[in-house]
Amino acid sequence: MKKKFFTVLIILFIGIYSVNAQSFRIIVNQSNKASTLTAKEVSDFFLMKRTKWSDNTKVTPVDLSSNSDVRESFSKSVHKKSTGQIRAFWQQSVFSGKGTPPREMKNDLAVISFVKSNKGAIGYISSGTNAEGVKVITIN
Numbered sequence: 001m002k003k004k005f006f007t008v009l010i011i012l013f014i015g016i017y018s019v020n021a022q023s024f025r026i027i028v029n030q031s032n033k034a035s036t037l038t039a040k041e042v043s044d045f046f047l048m049k050r051t052k053w054s055d056n057t058k059v060t061p062v063d064l065s066s067n068s069d070v071r072e073s074f075s076k077s078v079h080k081k082s083t084g085q086i087r088a089f090w091q092q093s094v095f096s097g098k099g100t101p102p103r104e105m106k107n108d109l110a111v112i113s114f115v116k117s118n119k120g121a122i123g124y125i126s127s128g129t130n131a132e133g134v135k136v137i138t139i140n
Helices: 002-021 039-046 069-079 083-095 108-117
Strands: 024-028 060-064 103-105 121-126 135-139
Touching: 024 069, 024 108, 039 060, 039 069, 039 121, 039 135, 060 069, 060 108, 069 083, 069 121, 103 108, 108 121
Parallel strands: 060 103, 060 121
Antiparallel strands: 024 121, 024 135
16 A cells, blocks of 8 residues: 555655656747757846847847746756745835836746747747747757
């Protein structure tokens, strides 16, 4: 009985980890020349540590709402921090006059619409969302 319980527990853990490990995709405007980025580059774009694409276009990151599970997965995978820690980073940046956080969108469709309409935009969406009209970027 114990062996069966632990086997089920391990299978559940692996399933949950797999879902979280691939729960988002990075997207950019169709005109963007990039096809791959490192997690550090993506993090730098979203934390406004890097503000221009290689063609000198201004980077415009867009986040999902702070209560989104996809945002939490993105924050942990890309920034190696929780959404709460990233919010604290931005609160300190705003207070010290060093920057403002990316605009927040309420859902994947709003992120896609924003990225489609803005040449320098970068965002992320749930891995199951249709990304038609935007370019999906690979993270290495």
